[in-house]
Amino acid sequence: MVKFMVMFRMAAQGAAFEETYNNFLARVEQMPHIQRRQVVDVWGSPLGEADYYRILEVYYESRDAMSESLRSSAGQEAGAQLQSLPGGSFEMLFADVYEEEGGQTLSEDAHDESVD
Secondary structure (H helix, E strand, O other): OEEEEEEEEHHHOOHHHHHHHHHHHHHHOOOOOOOEEEEEEOOOEOOEOOOEEEEEEEEEOOHHHHHHHHHOHHHHHHHHHHHOOOOOOEEEEEEEOOOOOOOOOOOHHHHHHHHO
């Protein structure tokens, strides 16, 4: 699985940002091949205030599916909407996603018992 992430900086927040973001999100939802999307509202970091305000993560089965989605007419419209935000107000990334079944690591005691 892969994902496309858009990370919006704190300076981007405000009424004008929310309108542009909602228009962008509406276009993203029309893009093909999306497996899952996740919106993260950031409220802080271990060091205090975070650099980011919101993160959008869009998941795909493969890089090819993601590429086709981003190049679709809905993807191009979403990109144009995103580019209407002020320069430097967001960052985009592509990433591979690795998930373990169950998502938990055994404690040392539980691991010792499962080996016996």
